[in-house]
Structures are given as C-alpha cells and as structure tokens.
Amino acid sequence: MTTEDDNTRHAAKMGKIKAARDRMMATKTAEKGLIIVHTGAGKGKSSAAFGMIFRCIAHGMRCGVVQFIKGGMSTGERDLITERFGDICAFHTMGEGFTWETQDKTRDTQLAKAAWEKAKELILDPENRMVLLDEINIALRYGYLDIAEVTDFLATRKPPLTHVVLTGRNAKPELIEIADLVTEMELVKHPFRAGVKAQKGVEF
Numbered sequence: 001m002t003t004e005d006d007n008t009r010h011a012a013k014m015g016k017i018k019a020a021r022d023r024m025m026a027t028k029t030a031e032k033g034l035i036i037v038h039t040g041a042g043k044g045k046s047s048a049a050f051g052m053i054f055r056c057i058a059h060g061m062r063c064g065v066v067q068f069i070k071g072g073m074s075t076g077e078r079d080l081i082t083e084r085f086g087d088i089c090a091f092h093t094m095g096e097g098f099t100w101e102t103q104d105k106t107r108d109t110q111l112a113k114a115a116w117e118k119a120k121e122l123i124l125d126p127e128n129r130m131v132l133l134d135e136i137n138i139a140l141r142y143g144y145l146d147i148a149e150v151t152d153f154l155a156t157r158k159p160p161l162t163h164v165v166l167t168g169r170n171a172k173p174e175l176i177e178i179a180d181l182v183t184e185m186e187l188v189k190h191p192f193r194a195g196v197k198a199q200k201g202v203e204f
Helices: 003-025 045-058 076-084 105-124 136-141 147-156 173-178
Strands: 035-039 063-067 089-093 130-134 163-167 181-184
Touching: 035 045, 035 173, 045 063, 045 076, 045 089, 045 130, 045 163, 063 076, 063 105, 076 089, 089 105, 105 130, 105 136, 105 147, 136 147, 136 163, 147 173
Parallel strands: 035 163, 035 181, 063 089, 063 130, 130 163
Antiparallel strands: none
C-alpha cells in the first residue's frame, strides 16, 4: 500500500467517525448547572477542580471556593486567586488542617458547619456560576456534616445554572447518586511512598 492509499483510507475512516460524532453532538442541546464529584485515592482531585475554577475566571464568570479541611498553610492556588482574582472569585479557607492534626472533633464539626453555611451562601448567589467545595467529602466521611442535608440542598435549592464541585476521598454513595459527573482518581504510583515529601507547585 502506498502512502497516498494509506492517507486516502485514513481520511475516509476519519470522515465516517466525524459524521457519526456530528450526529451525536446535534442531540446534545441541554445546558444545566452540574453537580460534579472528584473522589478516589489518587492525586489530582482538588487540582482538577481548581482547573475548572480557573476556566471560569478566564471566561469572566464569577465563582467561589470553600475549603473545608485545609488550614492556614499557603498554597499557590489560594495566593493567586486572592491576590489577582479576588474580585471575581471569593475564596474562603474555613478549616484548620487535616483531621489527624487537629484531633478535636467538636472543633472540626463546628468549623465544617460554618464552612457549609458559607458554601450555601455562595451557591445561592445567582451571580456565581461555579462553587468549589474543596475536601467536603472528608467532612462528610467523619460525620462533621449531615449527608442528607447536603444532598437535599444540592438537589432542591441549587440554582439551575450553578455548577457545584465537591472533592475528597470516599465520596458518600448518596452524593454520587445525585451527581451529574463523577470522576474517581485511581492511585497507581505516588512519590510519597518512596519517601518524597509534598512539594511546592505539585501538591500546593
């Protein structure tokens, strides 16, 4: 087979694929605010969520972030958003660190509930097109928040065009059930297991 024959066959194959895809895309006309869940043991849940927040910022769409677990430690995403995009993206760090560091369930529960109140406020604001609830799945896993309250609010009170992104390991089945988009990050390899600490620009 000549290179010309190969190119001709390839073009014909790709043409059929494009035609089929165009027919499929023509049926996708709905627009809605999505409930998006990033979960799993692998790295990248918050990173992917912040990627969507930066997309919103780039499109001039107002958005918000509530961090349920992470505390006062400086992170690149928070510093960038608060210093340069605070006019379009509200950023609230409501936790005091990971649960194994605080070791105070009463305090952690109070902070998680305060974060949830702030989250509801941001979600109900029709000017916000996306709200990221970073590590809320951890708060739900430890019982700091009532999963029924969270899912009921998202299912019945979230504005129709507002996207809500919820991150963290061990997403509750009830949350997965009402979500429109669920991605599970699978852990294949992680440098931490080889003695490499969390590094600036990769983890924070």
